[in-house]
Amino acid sequence: MSDTLIWLFALPLTGAVATLLLPRQATALANVTAVATTAVAATLLHAVSRQGTLSYEIGGWSAGLGIALRADGLSTLLLMMTALVVLASSVYASAYFSKAAERARFWPLWLLLWTALNALLLSGDLFNLYVTLELLGLSAVALASLGGKLAAVQAALRYLLVGLLGSMMFLAGVSLVYAGYGTLDLSTLAHTVEAGPLAWTALALMTAGLLLKTALFPLHFWLPPAHASAPAPVSAVLSALVVKAAFYLVLRLWLDVFADLLTPAAARLLGVMGAAAILWGSWRALRTERLKLLAAYSTVAQLGYLFLFFPILLAMPPGPARDAALGGLVILALTHGFAKAGLFLAIGIIQQRCGHDRICELDGTAQRLPATTFAIALGGVALIGLPPSGAFLGKWQLIGGAFATGQWLWVLVIIAGSLLAAAYIFRVLGHAFGNRAYPQSTVTVAREEWPALVLTGTAVIGLGLAGAPVWQLLGSNA
Amino acid sequence: MNLDVWLPLLIVASSLVPGLVIFFLKEDSHGTRTFLNLAGAAGKLVLVGVMIWGVFHQHNYETRWTLAPGLDLVLRADTLSVLFVTLSTVLWLVTTVYAIGYLEKSPHRSRFFGFFSLCVSATIGLALAGNLFTFVIFYELLTLATYPLVAHRGTPEALRGARIYLTYTLGGGALLLVGTVWLHVIAGPTAFVEGGVLGQLPVEYHGQLKAIFLLLLIGLGVKAALVPLHGWLPQAMVAPAPVSALLHAVAVVKAGAFGIVRVVYDVYGVNFADQLGLLAVLGVAAAITIVYGSLKALFQDNLKKRLAYSTVSQVSYIAMGTAILGPIGTIGGIVHLVHQGIMKITLFFAAGNYAETLGIHKVSEMNGVGQRMPATTLAFTIAALGMIGIPPIAGFVSKWYLGLGAIEAGMAEWVIPVLIISSLLNAAYFLPVLYRAWFCRPAPAWPAEHIPAARYETAGALLWPPVVTAGLALAAGLFAAAPYSPLEWADLIAQREYQL
Numbered sequence: 001m002s003d004t005l006i007w008l009f010a011l012p013l014t015g016a017v018a019t020l021l022l023p024r025q026a027t028a029l030a031n032v033t034a035v036a037t038t039a040v041a042a043t044l045l046h047a048v049s050r051q052g053t054l055s056y057e058i059g060g061w062s063a064g065l066g067i068a069l070r071a072d073g074l075s076t077l078l079l080m081m082t083a084l085v086v087l088a089s090s091v092y093a094s095a096y097f098s099k100a101a102e103r104a105r106f107w108p109l110w111l112l113l114w115t116a117l118n119a120l121l122l123s124g125d126l127f128n129l130y131v132t133l134e135l136l137g138l139s140a141v142a143l144a145s146l147g148g149k150l151a152a153v154q155a156a157l158r159y160l161l162v163g164l165l166g167s168m169m170f171l172a173g174v175s176l177v178y179a180g181y182g183t184l185d186l187s188t189l190a191h192t193v194e195a196g197p198l199a200w201t202a203l204a205l206m207t208a209g210l211l212l213k214t215a216l217f218p219l220h221f222w223l224p225p226a227h228a229s230a231p232a233p234v235s236a237v238l239s240a241l242v243v244k245a246a247f248y249l250v251l252r253l254w255l256d257v258f259a260d261l262l263t264p265a266a267a268r269l270l271g272v273m274g275a276a277a278i279l280w281g282s283w284r285a286l287r288t289e290r291l292k293l294l295a296a297y298s299t300v301a302q303l304g305y306l307f308l309f310f311p312i313l314l315a316m317p318p319g320p321a322r323d324a325a326l327g328g329l330v331i332l333a334l335t336h337g338f339a340k341a342g343l344f345l346a347i348g349i350i351q352q353r354c355g356h357d358r359i360c361e362l363d364g365t366a367q368r369l370p371a372t373t374f375a376i377a378l379g380g381v382a383l384i385g386l387p388p389s390g391a392f393l394g395k396w397q398l399i400g401g402a403f404a405t406g407q408w409l410w411v412l413v414i415i416a417g418s419l420l421a422a423a424y425i426f427r428v429l430g431h432a433f434g435n436r437a438y439p440q441s442t443v444t445v446a447r448e449e450w451p452a453l454v455l456t457g458t459a460v461i462g463l464g465l466a467g468a469p470v471w472q473l474l475g476s477n478a
Numbered sequence: 479m480n481l482d483v484w485l486p487l488l489i490v491a492s493s494l495v496p497g498l499v500i501f502f503l504k505e506d507s508h509g510t511r512t513f514l515n516l517a518g519a520a521g522k523l524v525l526v527g528v529m530i531w532g533v534f535h536q537h538n539y540e541t542r543w544t545l546a547p548g549l550d551l552v553l554r555a556d557t558l559s560v561l562f563v564t565l566s567t568v569l570w571l572v573t574t575v576y577a578i579g580y581l582e583k584s585p586h587r588s589r590f591f592g593f594f595s596l597c598v599s600a601t602i603g604l605a606l607a608g609n610l611f612t613f614v615i616f617y618e619l620l621t622l623a624t625y626p627l628v629a630h631r632g633t634p635e636a637l638r639g640a641r642i643y644l645t646y647t648l649g650g651g652a653l654l655l656v657g658t659v660w661l662h663v664i665a666g667p668t669a670f671v672e673g674g675v676l677g678q679l680p681v682e683y684h685g686q687l688k689a690i691f692l693l694l695l696i697g698l699g700v701k702a703a704l705v706p707l708h709g710w711l712p713q714a715m716v717a718p719a720p721v722s723a724l725l726h727a728v729a730v731v732k733a734g735a736f737g738i739v740r741v742v743y744d745v746y747g748v749n750f751a752d753q754l755g756l757l758a759v760l761g762v763a764a765a766i767t768i769v770y771g772s773l774k775a776l777f778q779d780n781l782k783k784r785l786a787y788s789t790v791s792q793v794s795y796i797a798m799g800t801a802i803l804g805p806i807g808t809i810g811g812i813v814h815l816v817h818q819g820i821m822k823i824t825l826f827f828a829a830g831n832y833a834e835t836l837g838i839h840k841v842s843e844m845n846g847v848g849q850r851m852p853a854t855t856l857a858f859t860i861a862a863l864g865m866i867g868i869p870p871i872a873g874f875v876s877k878w879y880l881g882l883g884a885i886e887a888g889m890a891e892w893v894i895p896v897l898i899i900s901s902l903l904n905a906a907y908f909l910p911v912l913y914r915a916w917f918c919r920p921a922p923a924w925p926a927e928h929i930p931a932a933r934y935e936t937a938g939a940l941l942w943p944p945v946v947t948a949g950l951a952l953a954a955g956l957f958a959a960a961p962y963s964p965l966e967w968a969d970l971i972a973q974r975e976y977q978l
Contacts, residue, residue: 328546387619392618393549415652465543468545
């Protein structure tokens with residue numbers, strides 16, 4: 001069973017090489033790879049939900065020497081989300097890129113990015129995490145520059161520099177850890193780290209690097225231009241998955257490895273930055289003129305909610321209440337992944353059909369493309385956090401945790417952010433009404449509209465109504 | 479298949495599934511859409527019939543589905559939910575017929591009927607909600623499903639009305655959510671239990687419980703249009719007539735009022751709420767709303783606006799009944815949930831008929847309309863007289879029980895004057911309309927005659943719904959003492975609430 005872990009990054013890697021060698025068949029090869037990898041991810045999900053955490057040592061070398069792979073509930077859930085988002089975006093991208101040359105450049109990078117993501121989620125030691133993080137950053141930058149326009153290249157260049165700076169800080173922290181403890185294996189470290197200047201400096205360096213990569217306010221400045229100028233399927237994956245990968249590492253480091261040295265003040269600092277991200281990101285999303293920028297700023301805000309969980313989780317004693325809150329955090333992250341990916345895909349359809357994404361000129365388009373508009377609405381419901389989306393359950397846990405730990409102020413931030421989100425989503429949806437033009441059928445461009453609908457539908461209905469297994473999977477960690 | 483487990487879910491699904499299918503129908507598949515609409519409505523009616531019988535015989539219908547640890551989506555049938563479900567189901571069937579007649583030639587029909595079905599599904603889900611968590615889910619879904627209906631026409635006024643509607647309801651929804659989560663942290667899953675559950679909490683929580691009640695009351699009061707949270711309602715009347723009818727009679731406004739009833743009786747418990755001094759707060763808010771709404775209605779020339787302010791006032795009778803401690807007042811409030819619904823829907827149907835047939839939108843254009851459209855105007859008259867409280871129409875029964883309940887509870891010195899003032903104001907804004915319609919000479923030409931008089935005064939699908947609901951309003955008053963009448967059912971609810 002454990003060798004499924006290898007397949008999860010061996011398959012996309014093989015696919016990347018194959019699409020590079022056979023550019024004519026690239027689209028077909030990539031789609032086959034996507035389906036196969038998703039099937040493996042589903043198998044893994046099934047296995048982890050029955051047997052608990054799985055681990056595998058490549059070539060039989062034990063941790064410390066060889067490469068150890070590890071899949072617990074958290075990483076399995078993220079692997080599954082990654083697979084579904086990439087699969088849907090691949091179907092979409094097959095129709096989105098019309099020129100053969102574009103496709104030939106796109107698919108190898110696309111599958112390489114997926115390889116890096118899966119490898120990162122499966123890695124159990126800090127050095128491999130650094131390598132996968134670097135690989136992920138580089139393939140993401142290359143994909144973001146595919147837009148080809150000057151703005152896209154500029155944004156990608158800034159993205160590259162920020163990414164490198166983040167990786168360097170992470171690597172510095174990793175070196176300190178190795179110098180101090182002589183091991184990089186996460187589960188070993190969890191037992192050996194002890195509070196002190198070395199551990200704190202290492203954690204601070206790694207966290208700072210990761211916060212830069214996950215674009216937490218005020219380190220978010222690079223994200224909106226990079227995400228807004230990339231091609232639609234790339235934006236989808238950048239916003240839904242790539243920033244989540246860095247967030248996943250923060251979560252691992254803070255809650256699993258360094259949990260014993262954290263002080264409430266440090267957690268509160270993350271919370272304050274999260275709160276600022278919510279308010280600032282939502283406000284900018286409300287004021288922006290362009291749809292893609294709106295979606296990008298909304299990512300800044302949504303990441304803020306995830307960081308708001310830190311002061312609450314750290315104030316809770318271990319027990320069912322804390323497990324419930326942690327599940328809320330994960331389901332919020334998953335919902336955002338699906339919803340934001342679907343939203344970017346839908347925006348891409350609009351941009352291709354009318355050549356722009358200016359919100360104030362959307363009238364005719366939104367009415368000609370009812371299914372696209374519907375996908376935006378579904379994604380919007382998840383971003384606002386209205387029921388029945390998974391985000392509703394996540395925010396419920398967040399607000400409940402804030403009350404239970406007596407941190408009332410966060411409640412105000414959450415409510416203000418949600419109302420701002422409602423304002424920027426419905427500013428767009430208002431354009432869907434009217435009698436400008438209306439088509440006979442609801443779905444007009446099936447190959448592109450269905451992926452967007454399926455992703456946003458998963459965020460709203462799938463995670464909202466069938467989200468309970470998320471808590472079970474996380475609970476089976478220990 | 480175990481019917482006890484599946485029946486509540488089936489009742490919700492009977493409108494939800496057709497609604498989802500309708501979204502994907504082609505615009506001109508008129509036949510399929512109409513079939514789905516009517517089959518869903520009729521099927522729901524049959525299922526609700528089974529449920530009424532079962533609940534009367536102490537059957538326990540419950541669908542439960544775990545969404546997260548400690549958070550269950552519960553659909554459960556008790557006497558109160560059955561009352562609201564029945565009202566929604568019957569009026570949905572009638573409104574669907576009306577909407578088909580009203581809208582089948584306009585654009586975006588698939589979208590309209592899709593959201594129309596979602597709106598009813600949300601209302602039914604809210605009626606059947608077995609705990610506050612489930613209630614909040616459907617309460618927010620209702621907001622989402624009605625927004626496209628209010629904005630449907632896409633004109634600047636429609637978009638403005640929809641935006642105002644959304645601002646109020648999402649704001650209220652946020653407060654409701656905060657209150658509910660807070661309550662959940664203190665008291666755990668708050669299932670709706672006849673007689674309430676919070677009375678057992680220790681005294682040190684009473685301060686927090688009062689604050690939570692205020693949050694819940696404001697959150698629910700937005701939809702129930704309690705003054706000063708009513709501002710969206712007169713703006714939302716830009717919606718097409720069937721939507722206004724549904725909004726004012728069963729869906730949105732009623733959802734708020736129903737929520738207040740639930741919170742007071744089945745979460746706090748009416749005696750405990752009285753002990754905390756919360757009923758007085760509710761009573762004052764209701765009294766102010768009743769008088770203020772009637773006063774505003776007096777000065778509206780636009781017919782739908784006048785009806786909208788009348789709704790503001792009339793819905794608060796339900797809150798008033800809730801604020802009166804004792805079974806008689808409870809009966810008065812709860813029975814008005816039904817009575818106001820059937821009377822107000824009649825009025826909105828009639829207003830829609832005037833607009834669609836003759837282009838009449840204002841009270842001042844209604845001179846002599848009774849001669850041109852006698853059946854519609856007769857229905858309008860019955861419902862308007864019922865609103866004033868003239869026997870033997872349904873509204874009289876509500877006011878009678880409210881008055882009697884107030885005397886019994888020793889609140890007569892301020893409830894009775896409110897009822898009298900309100901009834902006089904009701905008469906003052908409805909009687910002139912009736913006078914114009916029946917006794918004034920018509921103007922030489924109607925503002926814009928869309929449907930010429932043929933066999934009937936207007937299209938059949940527009941004419942029959944108000945006639946039927948006016949008949950129901952009359953029957954609910956005349957046969958108030960018959961078994962299974964709204965009054966008898968409200969009596970049963972009160973008995974179970976007060977454990978008589």
